[in-house]
Every structure is written in C-alpha cells, then in structure tokens.
Amino acid sequence: MMQDNGRPGPKTPVTFKILRYKPGAIDPPRYDTFQVEADPLMTVLDALEEIRAAHDSTLAYRHSCHHASCGTCAMKVNGREVLACVTKVLEQDSAEIVVEPLGTMPLVADLVVDMGDFARRYEPAGLSLLRPSEYLPQAQTPAGVAEYTRFESCIECGICLSACPVANTNANFIGPAGLAAWYRSWQKEDNPWAKVMAAVDSDCGVWGCHGAMECTAACPSQVAPGDLIMYLRREVVKSKLPWQRAM
Numbered sequence: 142m143m144q145d146n147g148r149p150g151p152k153t154p155v156t157f158k159i160l161r162y163k164p165g166a167i168d169p170p171r172y173d174t175f176q177v178e179a180d181p182l183m184t185v186l187d188a189l190e191e192i193r194a195a196h197d198s199t200l201a202y203r204h205s206c207h208h209a210s211c212g213t214c215a216m217k218v219n220g221r222e223v224l225a226c227v228t229k230v231l232e233q234d235s236a237e238i239v240v241e242p243l244g245t246m247p248l249v250a251d252l253v254v255d256m257g258d259f260a261r262r263y264e265p266a267g268l269s270l271l272r273p274s275e276y277l278p279q280a281q282t283p284a285g286v287a288e289y290t291r292f293e294s295c296i297e298c299g300i301c302l303s304a305c306p307v308a309n310t311n312a313n314f315i316g317p318a319g320l321a322a323w324y325r326s327w328q329k330e331d332n333p334w335a336k337v338m339a340a341v342d343s344d345c346g347v348w349g350c351h352g353a354m355e356c357t358a359a360c361p362s363q364v365a366p367g368d369l370i371m372y373l374r375r376e377v378v379k380s381k382l383p384w385q386r387a388m
C-alpha cells in the first residue's frame with residue numbers, strides 16, 4: 142500500500158526490490174518489494190527511511206551524514222555502487238529499483254556489510270588524513286585562521302572494493318583504496334619507498350590489478366584509485382631500472 146509521504150512536488154510510483162538476508166538466520170535470501178511515491182528530490186536513502194518507518198522496521202541499512210561525506214550509506218542500486226544519500230530515485234529512470242548490499246565485504250544483514258575487510262586492506266599504508274599539497278592560496282579564511290587544510294578525499298565508503306572485479310575473487314588483493322593509499326603515503330613521504338615496494342610489488346598489489354577502472358568510475362569522491370594504481374605501477378617499474386634513482 143502506498144502512503145503520502147508529505148513531501149512536495151509531483152509523485153511517481155516506484156517499486157523497490159530490496160535484498161533481505163542475515164547470515165546464520167533460518168530464512169534464505171529473498172527480495173522484498175515495497176511501493177514508494179517518489180518526488181524529484183527523493184533519494185534512495187529517503188526511500189529506505191520511508192520504507193523502514195512505514196512498512197518494515199526490521200530493514201537494516203547504514204547512514205549518518207546524508208550529504209556524501211561519511212561513506213556509510215554505500216550500497217548497490219540497480220547493480221551499480223552508489224551513495225544512497227545522494228542518489229535520486231527518479232534519476233534512475235526506472236519504475237523498479239533493486240537495492241542490494243556492497244559486494245566483496247561480508248554481509249552483516251540486509252544492506253549492511255562488515256567494513257572490517259575494507260580496513261584490513263586499507264590501513265597498513267597508515268595514511269594520515271592531511272593533504273598539504275592542496276592548499277588553496279586564493280581561499281578567503283576567517284579571522285584567526287591562517288589557511289585552510291585540504292583533507293584526503295577518500296571517505297572510506299568501500300564502493301571501490303565492491304566494484305573491483307579482482308577484489309571480488311581474491312581476498313588477499315590490497316584493492317583500489319589500499320593501493321591508492323600506499324601511493325599517496327609515498328607521495329607525502331609518510332612511508333619510504335622500500336616499505337611501499339615491499340607492500341605493493343606482488344600479484345596481491347599493483348600486479349593484481351587488471352586495469353578495469355571500475356573503481357575510478359564508481360568512486361563518489363573523485364579519488365580515482367585506478368589512476369593512482371597505474372601511477373604506482375609506473376614507479377615500481379622505474380625503481381627497478383638500473384639507471385633509475387636509488388630509493
């Protein structure tokens with residue numbers, strides 16, 4: 142049954158098919174179907190909140206900021222990894238929206254995955270958040286603030302890991318975010334080259350990447366991890382050439 146959600150603007154009926162499953166539960170995986178009246182501003186996260194409030198309070202999903210900053214609402218919408226909080230329902234141009242959890246990482250319940258797998262691959266680079274190379278000299282700062290500091294763009298949403306065809310089949314592959322972090326940590330001189338080489342010069346590192354660039358295409362934060370993997374691969378090759386610098 143559809144309910145008026147009280148939001149302004151014309152409404153378009155949309156069917157949501159949501160994958161439901163909790164590992165270890167008796168019930169096998171299934172798709173539950175819900176009808177939602179979508180207005181032009183409604184996001185997929187808005188729709189999930191409406192479904193949870195009006196139809197099924199057991200639906201599990203994660204969110205926090207509602208503005209593409211925290212990375213917690215990442216999921217698959219019609220087969221594509223997105224941030225649900227900034228993905229407009231009607232912009233999917235489909236009367237049916239299929240919502241599923243991210244891939245690669247273990248499922249916790251419904252649309253929630255265990256991000257520990259993402260952290261396991263990403264954290265060894267030890268990347269700090271500051272990115273001092275991105276100071277904007279033209280920026281106007283408030284009184285008492287000398288300059289703004291640019292932070293790393295990665296919001297650790299896990300979308301790149303889910304979209305990566307290699308990570309989906311190789312649990313030991315460092316993955317897009319992890320390899321991008323190793324490259325950034327070397328650029329920033331947080332990690333010496335010998336440490337970076339020891340971490341990435343293998344089939345579970347830069348040589349495991351197939352160059353599909355699904356990670357760069359899916360990244361909602363313009364980190365372009367696939368590009369950074371290619372830069373890192375180039376540095377690995379250069380460092381092995383006898384006439385190149387000693388690192």
Ligand code: FES
Binds near residue numbers: 205213214215225
């Ligand atoms: S809720 Fe924070 S990124 Fe979507």
